[in-house]
Amino acid sequence: MTQVTPAPLPAQVRHLVIVLGDQLDAHSSALQDVDATQDVVWMAEVAEESTHVWSAKQRIAVFLSAMRHFANDLRVRGFPVVYTRLDDGDNRGTLALELDKTITQLQPAALVMTAPGDWRVLQSLRKVAADHQLPLTLRDDTHFFSTVREFAAHAKGRKQLRLEYWYRELRQKHGILMEGKDPVGGQWNFDADNRESFGKAGPQNVPPPTRFAPDAITLEVIALVNTQFASHPGALHTFGWPVTREQAVVALQAFIQERLPMFGLYEDAMWSGEAWLYHSHLSCALNLKLLQAREVVQAAEDAYRAGHAPLAAVEGFIRQILGWREYVRGIYWTQMPSYLERNALDAHAELPAWYWTGETDMACLKDAITQTLEHGYAHHIQRLMVTGLYALLLGVKPQAVHAWYLSVYVDAVEWVELPNTLGMSQFGDEGLMASKPYVASGKYIQRMSDHCKGCRYDPALSTGDKACPYTTLYWNFLIRHEPLLNKNPRMAMQLKNLARLDDAARDAISTQALALQAAAD
Structure with missing residues (x-):
């Protein structure tokens, strides 16, 4: 990394330009007209962004490393940058408090930023601007095709x-x-x-995946995360995510070619x-x-x-x-903001504790969760039809599922993660997004993977010691929600199969499902 002398801060600051940890675009709308003689770029690492949900180490590290690399690039380009590190002695721990401190010190005439991707962050920063009676200009995020x-x-x-x-x-x-x-x-x-x-x-x-050996900046971040967030889930010995623009371009080219x-x-x-x-x-x-x-x-x-x-x-x-x-x-x-509270299926179970460890004897879940904790990654079907499906069938409250997904995946920012989880995966918005609940028995996982081959459970069975929990909970889900699902024409075939079960079979499934739910508490 090129070492540069930081540009001096202007005596009078026109714009304090806020750059968040998921806005690391050198051509972002907020940076388009920065004048180094009168504007300052502001970035801050704060504990709140890793603790408002119990963020996994891979996710924390990728954000901090990418932010530090980006700030260094801004300095190379001659931008005056005020950058707060997580381990700075006077770090106040939240974006709002750190921004308040910088405004008090620099007395800017206005705040400028690209529109955030997180409702919570936007409201927090708006309040700081209002408290200081400063205009806050939100510019469109031109990273997207649409507004x-x-x-x-x-x-x-x-x-x-x-x-x-x-x-x-x-x-x-x-x-x-x-x-x-x-x-x-x-x-x-x-x-x-x-x-x-x-x-x-x-x-x-x-x-093979395109991975990048940690440089000095990333190694410093890894040490910091392992110290300050030692109790958080996951590990960092496999860390290899792109954290710079140059690395990201290499990863893109490798995907296209390979x-x-x-x-x-x-x-x-x-x-x-x-x-x-x-x-x-x-x-x-x-x-x-x-x-x-x-x-x-x-x-x-x-x-x-x-x-x-x-x-x-x-x-x-x-x-x-x-x-x-x-x-x-x-x-x-x-x-937003009401979307975050939706719970159309009235699901209230807690997320099983083994979602944070992978310690389950269901082979598909063990593989997906272990991989997630090791790399901060799982592909979309593992998320929708393994971890997400089990939570849906079990009746976990969608807000708990949302918090887990936001915690464990390196690509999780709320604007993309919340609708994917609450809406698509958990059907918590009553079909605003998905035309039906994405529910299936263990037979789907058997068809799309080799997981069932080495698992103690049989996806064809819904009751008994060898019954696959997915299959048991799938039929129980249809039984529990039959009145609601009857209104959905896309569920007709599944409900037709449910109609073939007599009362004794339904009772046995419900009894076994209750045992699974009790064991998960």
């Missing part, structure tokens, strides 16, 4: 907000995977060509001990803003146009970014 205002216009008058319609609008507006007014290949969605399992042989010749061609086919497949498979591993860099969403989408489309990757894989990947990320951001900002 929240555009999504709000799209959502107006709709009772259900489906991804597909929003995704098509953005495809057309930005000319992505289009031939004139029509989608490339004659259809918008290639799901039918994707989502295969690996079969009995398992994954073959999977490229894994994108097979991504679509196996995007839903799982295999024991295989954490990385054909996924991009770019969500963390995207959410920190080390990568631009536009450049990632363009790189994928270029790979299709050059004949390097098939259309089904490229469309499936682009839909995750152009479609899903833009969609959940719109959901978050048009529904």
Whole structure:
């Protein structure tokens, strides 16, 4: 890392430019017109951002390391930077208190920032500005293809907000995977060509993940996290996430060249001990803003146009970014703050303690949670159809599930994580996002992975000592929520199968489900 002499602070500060830990974009709207002779960039590491949920060590480390690298880059570019480190002796522990301290010291005329991705943070900073009677200018986050205002216009008058319609609008507006007014290949969605399992042989010749050896800055952060957050979950001996713009670009190029061609086919497949498979591993860099969403989408489309990757894989990947990320951001900002409290299924169980350790004899959950704690990562099907599914079937309150996901994943920032968890995974918003609860028995996991082969439980059984807890809880979920689910036409086939169970079978399932729920308390 280049060592530079920090630029002197102006005698009179025009703008104090706030940069948060997930806004590490050198071309962000907040930094567009910074004048080093009269403006100051402000960044702060504070304990609150790692303790308002019990953040895992991998997540804390990736944020702190990326922030320190970015601040150093700003200094190299000649920006005056006020940067508070977590271990500074006078660190007050929260963004609000640290900002208050800096405003008192520098007396800026105004505050400027790119709009935050977290409702809680926005309200906190607004209060500080109001307390000091300072204007706070919020600029659009140009990292995204759309604005929240555009999504709000799209959502107006709709009772259900489906991804597909929003995704098509953005495809057309930005000319992505289009031939004139029509989608490339004659259809918008290639799901039918994707989502295969690996079969009995398992994954073959999977490229290694792109990982980065910690440099001096990251090693310093790792030592700090291991000291100050010693009781937090996870470990850092495997840390290798991109924490600079340059590393993120390398990771993007490696994905496009090595894994994108097979991504679509196996995007839903799982295999024991295989954490990385054909996924991009770019969500963390995207959410920190080390990568631009536009450049990632363009790189994928270029790979299709050059004949390097098939259309089904490229469309499936682009839909995750152009479609899903833009969609959940719109959901978050048009529904907050009440969205956080929704609990449509009236679920109130606590999250099992072994979600923090992986100490369970359910093979799929043990693998997914152990991997999550080791790397701060699991792919979308592990999240939706393993950890998320079990919590949904068990009846865990969605706010507890949300807190866990926000804690353990390196890519978790609330605007993207909350709708994915509370809405998509836990059906807590009563179908605003998802057209039905994503529920399945253990047979789904058996079909999409090898986990059941070495597990003590049988996914075909719903009662008895060998019954798979997923299968027991799946049928119990349908029994518990049958009146609600009867109103949903997409649940008709599952409820038709439920109707085949006689009263004795239902009673036995309910009794076994109660035992599972009691054991989880």
